[in-house]
Amino acid sequence: MKEPLWVFAVIFFLVCQTWTWSAVNYTSFNVGSDVKLNCSNKSWQELIYVIWTVDLIHKQCRIANSIDGGPENNCSDGKTMRNTSMFQSYLHIPDFSSRDVGLYKCELVYRGGSAICSISLSITVPPRISSWLEWRDDNSMVAVCKAEEGKPAATITWSHMGNFSSVEKQQSSNGFFSVESRLGLPEGTGNVENVTCIIRHLYWQSEKTLRPKRLKGLPYNVMCVLVVVAILMVLAGFLVFAHKKKIMPRCLSGGRSTLKPQPMEDIEEVEPYASYVQRVNSIYNSNPCVP
Numbered sequence: 001m002k003e004p005l006w007v008f009a010v011i012f013f014l015v016c017q018t019w020t021w022s023a024v025n026y027t028s029f030n031v032g033s034d035v036k037l038n039c040s041n042k043s044w045q046e047l048i049y050v051i052w053t054v055d056l057i058h059k060q061c062r063i064a065n066s067i068d069g070g071p072e073n074n075c076s077d078g079k080t081m082r083n084t085s086m087f088q089s090y091l092h093i094p095d096f097s098s099r100d101v102g103l104y105k106c107e108l109v110y111r112g113g114s115a116i117c118s119i120s121l122s123i124t125v126p127p128r129i130s131s132w133l134e135w136r137d138d139n140s141m142v143a144v145c146k147a148e149e150g151k152p153a154a155t156i157t158w159s160h161m162g163n164f165s166s167v168e169k170q171q172s173s174n175g176f177f178s179v180e181s182r183l184g185l186p187e188g189t190g191n192v193e194n195v196t197c198i199i200r201h202l203y204w205q206s207e208k209t210l211r212p213k214r215l216k217g218l219p220y221n222v223m224c225v226l227v228v229v230a231i232l233m234v235l236a237g238f239l240v241f242a243h244k245k246k247i248m249p250r251c252l253s254g255g256r257s258t259l260k261p262q263p264m265e266d267i268e269e270v271e272p273y274a275s276y277v278q279r280v281n282s283i284y285n286s287n288p289c290v291p
Contacts, residue, residue, distance in 0.1 A: 024103070028122040030203055035093035039106035040115045043087040048109045050081065052091050056102035063091065098123050098174070125151040125176065126203040131210040133192060136184075143183040143212045145197030152202060153177035159196040162186065 029035050039050065049066030054075060061075035073080065078094045089108075093100050104119045127150025134142045143162070147154035153169055156179055163184035170178045181197065192212070199208045 024118045024120050026120045026122070028124045028202070029096045031097060031123055031125045033096050035091075035096050035100070035121070037091040037093070037104055037106070037119055038088070039090075039117050040108055040110070041088055042108070042110045042115075044083060044089060045087065046110045046112075047089060048111065050089050050106070050108040052081065053105040053107075054079065054102065055105070056099070058099065065089070096121075096123065098125075123151060124203045125149070126201055127154050127178075127199075129154075129199050129208055129210060131197050131212040133212045140187065141185045141192070143185060143192070143195050143197070144180065145183075145199065145210060145212065146178070146180045147199050147201070148178040149176045150178075150201055150203070151176050154179050154199050154201040156181040157198045157200075158183050159198065160185075160194070 037052075039052075047067070049064065049069075051062065051064040054061045054063065061077075061079075062072065063075055063079060063081050064072040065081050071081065077099070079100075080092050081089060082092045083089055091104065091106070101121055101123050104121060106115075106117050106119070108115050127147035129145075129147050131143070131145045134144055136142055140163075143158070145156050145158075147156060149172070154177070156167065158165065158181070160183070163186055165181065165183045167179065167181045169180075172178070183195070183197075185192065185195065196209050196211050199210065201208075
């Protein structure tokens with residue numbers, strides 16, 4: 001009996017659809033987690049071969065296994081193909097990091113069919129968070145909240161309304177984000193301890209709340225007073241030093257004038273009488289004017 005033409009058309013369409021690359025599935029994993037990627041729920045008793053093609057930023061590699069050729073793995077970074085307790089094949093990625101981010105393509109053939117899938121992996125990294133208070137040039141106070149080196153970018157909100165608020169987001173060369181939010185506090189804000197910032201991130205199951213406790217900088221008028229005091233102290237020290245330098249030579253000269261040299265003993269008082277008579281006689285003998 002001749003089969004209807006539409007039956008063959010449907011079979012051809014299903015076979016082509018099976019071997020066509022499916023749409024890319026995008027998913028993210030936390031840094032440091034163990035990742036398991038499944039391409040099918042078929043067990044190894046049904047599989048003929050499985051091939052994982054890994055396309056990373058810094059390299060490309062391949063992990064495969066078949067009933068005829070055995071295992072193959074040239075990734076050399078800990079990625080392996082494993083089986084569950086139900087003998088279902090999956091790709092294991094230990095200690096997931098930014099070096100594992102990329103596109104993973106799986107192709108498998110089993111008895112009675114085949115499957116192809118593509119999975120794009122990204123990483124979720126929690127940011128470092130901090131908050132503090134600052135003084136502006138006009139003596140107003142600003143609350144600052146910052147979430148650094150996270151992926152994706154964090155979101156920051158405030159528990160209080162302010163005169164103004166601004167958010168700045170920066171992306172580093174390694175793909176991580178830093179977000180800084182600034183809130184201008186109104187004048188006469190009573191208890192700044194009640195001001196809090198709320199930080200939300202995909203890595204955390206709940207939001208983080210920070211109170212800006214540290215105070216960075218000083219009011220402008222206080223800084224001016226401190227600068228003037230410092231200048232006066234330097235000038236006072238210089239004047240004291242110069243005054244001491246001026247008085248010191250006088251003290252030294254006065255000390256020298258009070259020191260009187262010891263009188264030298266008269267040689268004649270210590271000379272013996274014989275030598276003295278001899279010296280007097282020689283004077284008289286050498287004088288031609290004496291008769």
